[in-house]
Amino acid sequence: MNKNISSSLAATSQHEAELQIVAAKGSILVDSEGKEYIDLISGVCVNNFGHQHPEIVRSIRTQAEKFAHVMVYGEYLLEPTVLAANELTSILPESLNTCYFVNSGTEANEAAIKLCKRHTGRNRIIAVRGAYHGSTNGSLSISDHESRKSAFRPLLPDVHFIDWNDEKDLLKIDEQCAGVFLETIQGDAGVRIPDASWLKALRQKCSDVGALLVFDEIQCGIGRTGKYFAFEHFDLKPDVLTLGKALGGGMPIGALLASKEILDDFRRDPILGHITTFGGNAVVCAAALAVLKLLQKPGLLEGVQEKGKWMKEQLVHPKIKGVRAIGMMLAVDLEREADVDHLIQSCMKNGISLFRFLSRPQSFRIAPALNIDEELLAEAFAKLKAALDELK
Numbered sequence: 239m240n241k242n243i244s245s246s247l248a249a250t251s252q253h254e255a256e257l258q259i260v261a262a263k264g265s266i267l268v269d270s271e272g273k274e275y276i277d278l279i280s281g282v283c284v285n286n287f288g289h290q291h292p293e294i295v296r297s298i299r300t301q302a303e304k305f306a307h308v309m310v311y312g313e314y315l316l317e318p319t320v321l322a323a324n325e326l327t328s329i330l331p332e333s334l335n336t337c338y339f340v341n342s343g344t345e346a347n348e349a350a351i352k353l354c355k356r357h358t359g360r361n362r363i364i365a366v367r368g369a370y371h372g373s374t375n376g377s378l379s380i381s382d383h384e385s386r387k388s389a390f391r392p393l394l395p396d397v398h399f400i401d402w403n404d405e406k407d408l409l410k411i412d413e414q415c416a417g418v419f420l421e422t423i424q425g426d427a428g429v430r431i432p433d434a435s436w437l438k439a440l441r442q443k444c445s446d447v448g449a450l451l452v453f454d455e456i457q458c459g460i461g462r463t464g465k466y467f468a469f470e471h472f473d474l475k476p477d478v479l480t481l482g483k484a485l486g487g488g489m490p491i492g493a494l495l496a497s498k499e500i501l502d503d504f505r506r507d508p509i510l511g512h513i514t515t516f517g518g519n520a521v522v523c524a525a526a527l528a529v530l531k532l533l534q535k536p537g538l539l540e541g542v543q544e545k546g547k548w549m550k551e552q553l554v555h556p557k558i559k560g561v562r563a564i565g566m567m568l569a570v571d572l573e574r575e576a577d578v579d580h581l582i583q584s585c586m587k588n589g590i591s592l593f594r595f596l597s598r599p600q601s602f603r604i605a606p607a608l609n610i611d612e613e614l615l616a617e618a619f620a621k622l623k624a625a626l627d628e629l630k
C-alpha cells in the first residue's frame with residue numbers, strides 16, 4: 239500500500255489498514271495490485287447480497303438520476319422512503335408497523351433510547367453484558383466493556399447491566415425501567431445465542447413492569463440467521479427493533495421500528511423528538527428497497543440455513559476449540575489470540591478475507607454474503623482448512 243495516499247485520513251488504531259481495495263463484485267474483493275480475495279465477512283454483515291448486486295445498483299442509479307436529498311427526515315414524503323418503509327413493515331409483525339429511518343446503527347439505538355424514555359417517562363436503561371450497540375455516547379453507555387468506555391465518562395446515568403442468560407438477574411428490571419436493550423444474537427461478543435427460556439422470561443418481565451424491550455438486530459437481522467429477523471427463531475417479539483448494516487445494501491442506514499402508537503411519541507412534547515437530516519435519504523432508501531426485495535426471493539432463507547449448516551460441519555479441526563453458529567453468522571474459537579492473528583494473515587496471503595471480534599480476541603468471524611456461490615465458498619473453506627493445518 240502506498241502509505242502517502244492515506245496520510246490525511248484519520249486512523250482508528252495502531253494497526254496499518256490491511257488492504258487497499260479498488261474493486262469488489264459479488265463475493266470477490268480486488269486490491270490495488272489486482273489480487274483477488276474471497277470475502278467471508280461481508281463488511282461485518284453489511285453486504286448480505288454481495289458487492290455491486292445488479293438490482294441494488296440499478297435501484298440506486300435510477301433514484302440518483304431523480305433526486306438524492308431534498309429535505310430533512312419527515313418534512314416531505316419521498317417515494318423510495320415510503321416504499322422501503324412499506325416493504326420492511328410488510329415482513330414484520332403488526333406491532334412493528336411503523337419505521338423511522340436514520341443514518342446508522344448507532345443512531346437507531348440513540349433514537350431508541352430516547353423513545354424508551356419519552357414513552358415511559360422513566361430514565362433507567364438495562365443492557366446486557368457482552369453487548370455492543372455502537373460508539374456514540376448513548377449507544378456506548380449501553381454497551382459493555384469498561385476498557386472502551388472509561389476514557390469517555392461521564393456517559394449516560396442510570397444504565398445497568400444484566401448477565402446474559404441469567405434468569406435471576408431479570409429481577410433488576412423493575413417499574414423504574416424505561417427500556418431493556420438486547421442484541422437478539424450478540425455479534426461482537428462472538429455470536430452468542432440466547433436460551434429461548436431466558437428470552438421468554440425477559441419478554442415477560444418487560445411486559446410486567448411496562449419497560450420497552452428493544453432488540454438490536456443491526457448485525458443479526460436481514461436474513462443473516464436464516465430468518466428475516468433473528469427474533470423469529472424464538473416465537474416472541476420486541477416492542478422496538480433497531481436495524482442498520484445490511485438493510486442499506488452498502489449504503490449508510492439505520493432504522494427503528496415500533497408500533498405507530500409508540501413512534502408517534504416523537505411527534506409531540508416535544509415535536510421533532512428525533513431530528514435527522516439524512517435519515518430516509520432517497521438514494522439510500524432505494525438501495526434498502528432493493529435489499530428487501532432480494533431478501534424475499536424464494537429459496538434465499540433456506541439457502542442460508544443450508545450453507546450455514548454446511549459451514550458448521552466443515553469447522554472440525556484439532557485447532558478449533560468451539561464454534562457458535564446461527565444461519566450464516568459464525569464464530570470460531572481458537573486457543574489463543576495469536577492464532578487468530580496468524581490465521582487471518584495467512585488467509586489474507588491466500589486470498590481469503592476473514593475478521594476478528596473486538597471483544598473476543600481468541601475467535602474469528604465468518605459471515606459471507608448470503609448468496610455466495612457454493613463453489614466459491616468451498617474454495618474458501620479449503621484454503622481456510624489449509625491455513626488451520628499450518629498453525630503451530
Ligand SMILES: Cc1ncc(COP(=O)(O)O)c(C=O)c1O
Pocket residue numbers: 282342343344345347370371372373421425426454455456457458482483
Ligand atoms: C449489534 C450492533 N449494534 C449497533 C452497531 C452500530 O452500528 P453502526 O456502526 O452502523 O453505528 C453495530 C455495529 O457493528 C452492531 O454490530
